[in-house]
Amino acid sequence: MMLKERRDLYLPEVIWFAVACRVLTLLLQALLNLLIPDHEADAFTPPRLSEPNLCDWLLEWLLGGLSRWDAEHFLFIAEHGYLYEHNYAFFPLYPLSLRAMAEVVLWPLQGVLRLRSRLLLSAVLLNATFSVLASAVLYELGHVVLRCRKLAFLSATLFCLSPANVFMAAAYSESMFALLAFSAMWQLEGRQLWTSGLLFSLAASVRSNGVINAGFIVYSQTKHLAFQLQAGAGCGVKLPQILGRFSSLAASVVLTFAGVSLPFALFQFYAYLRFCEPDSDPEHTVPRPLLQLALEKGYRVAGMNGVKPLWCSWSFPIVYTYIQDTYWNVGFLRYFEPKQIPNFLLAAPVIVLGLWSAWLYTTTNPQLCLTLGFVRRRAEGRKGENSDKPEVGFCCSSVFVYIVHAMALLVFGTLCMHVQVLTRFLGSSTPILYWFSAHLLHNYEPLLLWDEDPSVQNVAPLSGKPKPSISFPGSIRGQVSKNPIVGLLLNWRMCTPLTRCILGYFLSYWLLGLILHCNFLPWT
Template sequence: MVLHPPPHQHEQFILKSALYSRLLVLSLTITWRILASPYDSSAPLNLPCLTANHTHTHTLPQSQTLLLPKLASALENGIVWDSVYFVRIAQCGGYEYEQTYAFLPLLPISISFLSRFLSPIFAPFVGHRAVLAFSGYLICNVAFVFAALYLYRLSMIILKDPEIALRATILFCFNPASIFYSSIYSESLYALLSFAGLYYFVKGGNNLASLFFALSGCARSNGVLNAGYLCFQTMHRAYNAMFQQKRTALALGTVIAGALRSVFVFAPFVAFQAYGYYNMCKGRLPDELRPWCKARVPLLYNYIQSHYWGVGFLKYFQLKQLPNFLLASPVLSVALYSVVYYAKSRPENFFSLGFRTSIEEKSSGVVFLSDDFYRSKKAGNVDKSSVKAKGIFV
């Protein structure tokens, strides 16, 4: 029989579990790198930056040797796969090549910022690039720990069961894709910002939630999809204001507020695409322009993903990817079963997109409630007589 700590101790238990899981993943990673040669041999590559204006300000002279060369080598050997791009952008202070624009700026900026404080102390021991690698590992693993904490808090609100929330978070801490959360990769930052945004969203803090959602879009491109939560809420609130409360002005204000928040979430990604267009297309001769520069909507990100990595709609569904699908099949099966189970058990809610949800369920979640109703609910002044026993209340 497994004993769990009482609910008031769950958060402390979650923090410890998340920390121990990161130490376990990092230990296994180091062990396997010692026992086997890495598949990706790009770690030793460290070409000079193309411009002189970069953050490589604490590099030691070539004549001076590092005090801890083995530690420096171990840290730099962890710069593989996408980590090469993130560290390169942080090291050189910008985007030098077209393909680097596939990597959004939040993680490189964070690495560069932290390394500025660590380099004067640690660069003489391991060198500046190793400090960049250490900064990346520290940021990603600390972000994961706080992501786990926010996931637990979010699960507590949605599931309303401390034990289930705890188990869900522990599964997240020891999930099969843990290596992505402990490597120099944007997944941990994205998870932290998305979970935090959703936590404040269900708590009623839409403006703060929008800020976290927008920051998630600075970490990964799919952060813009978090605007969908705001759109869904706006749809329900506007419907309630228009058809239940018969308040056209409130419905219009709700739509405008939701649209502004959604635009705010999209803004960082759009701004980054404009930044790429300015750097790669502006001021060039017509025969020098890349194909995407001439497109009606010059979207750099989609072109890079398709041209350099063959990423696109349904392009991943190839016979050679069958082993990866088999690896993912347990989790995919559980997810599919959960969706089918909910659809069968609550078909009216599922197929109506929540519009036919019961009054009791809607009154327990901020997603469906109007701002006025939510404020009254928190203050304990809900006038239930104004709520119809049947029909749609949002």
Template sequence: MVSSSADTASICACSRSRIRKVVQYAVLSRAVALLLGAVSNAIVSDYDSSLSVILSAPAGDVNSTAISALCNRFARGLAQVVVRWDAFYFVHIADAGYVYEQEHAFFPLLPLLMRMLNSTVLLPLASAVGRQLSLIVAGVIVSNVSFVLAAATLYKLGAETMRNERLAYIAALMYVIAPSNIFMSAVCTESLFALVVFLAMLFIGRRNYLLAAGCLGISGLCRSNGLVYAGFFIWNMVIRGDIWQGYAANSGNRLVAALVRRMLAALLLVGLSAAGFVAFEVYGRNRLCNGPAALADVLSKRPYCTSTWSTIYGFVQAEYWNVGFLRYYTLQQLPNFLLAAPMIALSLAGLWTYLAYDPVRLATLGWIHGGRSLGAKPDTADAVAAAYFGAELLPHMYLWALLLGVATTTMHVQVITRFFSSVPAVFWFAAHVVAKAAARKEGLASAQASRSKRWASWIVVGYFVGYGLVGVVLFSNFFPPA
């Protein structure tokens, strides 16, 4: 018993140490990204000067002290790095609310948090630099704090899902250097959404379903794809084969009753998870379809005003951004497909690697296993890499495959790197590749195989770091892609 207690204490201490390191590296990575963005912005001329409209706007009643001037200079320098592309919409929504129809493509959680910070903690800053610049600083705080917390949450989620803290730690570090780098620090929703859905998946794994549904309900106020993650309730409560083992000896009626109860509970949780998205949709319809007469006359014939099943979000994406099935498949978009190719290749490799390990398990929703066992000792590097093949990752693979299909057929494909910043399996597979390369040091692979694994590791890490750093320079100077 003493030995067992000592082992448990040692494991807990190791876990806390790794979380601290993940947090430290996450903070460091945000500092590096913002500093690199500031330096590149100072050296390179902006591709687009739209930001000057905001920065030259009257600041209102702003103090003129030396400290205020210093704060103003800092806030303007920060804005020149982080307010690009979608960030303009979030800043405008936080400042003025939803004014234009197309702004309903951008969800209200981030602007609400920006307003909340601006009217409380940052109130002195707002009086020094003006409302808009203060809102931008608030957005940066929300994004960067969310990123650090998301990295720590991903570590916990990986440790509990893969049952291997070392691989979870590597995956969290891969998240820290994600190729969507600068988007995680800018006034965008990537970090905030990742935090909320990582928490939701962590709670689902712990069977804290109400907390998970609350998180996913909040995620629906952040991004539309939060709805997809509600499928984990169906998986955990209805589909998983191991939950029915205790009912094996029951009569048919009792089994049917249990199935009905579980299905109803899962559907209720899915409904709660959709509450945020539905609330935003109701707000939008009320404002656009039943608003001022002049506005209602123009918009009353919109499909979302005339049909129950049409959504404002879907209409706006198609109308203003030409989002739709295969709409992006044109010759002029070929460069964007090339930019997306590394993440698509990584995703295909990750899904194929998991499928090849036990195709029977994948094809039968985990009800039948192909008889393969991880089989390695728990303290070997090979076992760390093998944790990627655990059965608990199965629903994450289905999610990854679904989102890959959507990203490559329906969306602007170049956003796939930041779209996948909230998909844990991306980072688990990257960690698996790195861990396989580490296994060679323990003599677990032939020379030729270890050389191949080493190259694969360098390619993955190089892609994460290289794409992320180049993205910082391009984003901070308003160059595509976005």
């Protein structure tokens, strides 16, 4: 009972810290946006169709820094729909949510705020809610996977200070995607396959990389079958039973990919109907200022001049691939140019952390990685039977699939995307960034002395050396201490160089993102 009470104390701490970080983010972006003049960026800036009033100006002054860069696309889509061809690079669930909240929840404000202002306010409120909930879900996911409440607590608090922080607050889809993806992973760990599949499907309607999450369900089902076969090997399982289980697995794999990929497929089909079918969207339905913008910038509008885009004639007419290629020059090794070296340096910390986490995990668990985790490990703790293999913490076997997922995203993002977006790409898609950083702090920072807990080994898993017994300021035996991240920051000079590097990376990107992004300066 005491352990349960102690565990439950962590979640409120995570939530309060997340709320405090959201409030601080909003205050800082308003202040920085006021003090620093905006850069004249060559970005998507559609004209406003209605004259703003005093309340609109006030809201823009307070929250305008969160409507920069791609946020303009999401707000534009929520207000006008998918008008331009390049709008289809942004998936529909997030802008639909903004429109629903602006029209329903914020409907009483329509007399004082125009639609775009209500959409911006909706984005700020929704993202604040999504990011706080995502931190709570990440804590629960970490508790289940890492089997260590304190590592889960550390990783959740690090998520609140994510290097992708500004994108969690601005009118971007990162917060919503993180909440859906982490929730689906958490449900899958509890063998809630249908709930997990639904959440993964919703995540795929927020961001395109959500489709790859189908691999989690496929891996879970395959691993479950492999363990069943191993358990039944000594019981003389017959061939028809084995074939039946494989057939069931194959059907499950097909259904999983179909279900998670369905939002992506439907969205592409919708784009095809708009742009490739005759008279689908005549020009006169487009407001004149927006049509003029399309003519000036070369944006394609559905039905304009009766000319179908090139991608309509493809065997698989996928507008998303066409947009990434034509509008943003996204493709294999296209970003590997000398002039992009600053962007590679900007993404270097997350690349190093990602590769380091994979190297550490594979060198600690070589046999597990070679067998893909499909071979049931012998009971630990028995003399001579893998007693050196930790089943608690970052290097436990249940982390394997998350490492593979993170590496797939890292390799694809480095080779095929604008590399500077890796920070927010990984920061909103995988828990590995936070789990590994928490692992390094937990095992190699002497200032962190946790209360004794049966679920935590008091030995650094790699070195085998006992963790130093140095009192942590603010730690109170028998209850959850004050936030350890805050404690480390207050004792910065006493921290190890590794801790300074990790926290310095998180905090510097947290702050720089607010300074640069909110003033139309390029960032991750």
